[in-house]
Amino acid sequence: MTCRGLPVALISSLACLALAVSLTLAPYHARAQSRSAPKDAYVYFIYPTDGDTVKSLFWCRFGLRNMGVTHAGDNFSNTGHHHLLIDSNEQISPGEPIPQDRQHLHYGGGETEALIELPPGKHTLQLVMGDGMHFNFDPPLMSKKITITVEGGADRKNRSAAQSHHGKKHIRAARPAETSTAEAPLPDPAKSAGAVDFLKGLLSGTSDSGTKPPR
Structure with a gap:
């Protein structure tokens, strides 16, 4: 059949x-x-906060209440790890995997702070908690999106220039030998008298031939 x-x-x-x-x-x-976070869990930014002006290199500190932070790969209940979204306008869907790229930074080591470098201008930041497999919770657990202003890199350039300056070896120029402006002393006549007498004797023929000229 x-x-x-x-x-x-x-x-x-x-x-x-x-x-x-x-x-x-x-x-x-x-x-x-379909994993859910605790109903009273709350994720937020400790620093910076909405409207802050920061330097191009700054520490971003994550806050979390009523829930634990753990490593990626752990599936303990009521735990997760942080993800930082930078200038992202994508909708955060329940139970979906969180991308990993320049706009979606993963902190699967259980970090609660990170050193961030951004170009000058305005930027948006948002924290999203993910489970052990980098999936959004259902419903998603995310912070309020904040806007910060990043200053120009003048301070950083100055700091780099200062570090380069300190790193250089300072070479001292050799000092020229000191010269004296005093006139050289005249020869002592007494020291040359014997030589003069010897020459006179040779010219007059009265010099003793066995006498050696003074040195």
Whole structure:
């Protein structure tokens, strides 16, 4: 007997296989996409806050109440880890995986603060808690979106220039030898008198030939 050209035995086998696969994936699928955070959990920014002006390199500190922070991969109840959304206008859907890129920063190590560098101008920041598999909770647990202004990088340039200056070796120029402006002393006549007498004796023929000229 066939059904649309396929044997009934084959159709039954395929149906059983599909049922087995669905039953295998159902627990993980349900757990990953329907996990809920505590109803009184609250995530927020400790720093910066809405309207703040910060430097191009600043510490961003995350706050969380009535819930624990743990590592990615952990599935403890009432826990999760932080994700920072930068200049993101995407809708946060319940039970969906959180992307990982420059606008979606993951802190799966359980971090509660991070050093952030942004170009000058206005930026939006938002915190989103994810479960151990980086899925949004249902309903999503997220902070209020804040807007900050990042200052220009003048201070950073000055700091880098100062560090470069301190890193250079200061070489001292050699001091020129000091010269004296005093006149050189005149020769002492007494020291050269013997030589003069010896020369006079040679010229007059009275010099003793065995006498050696003074040195």
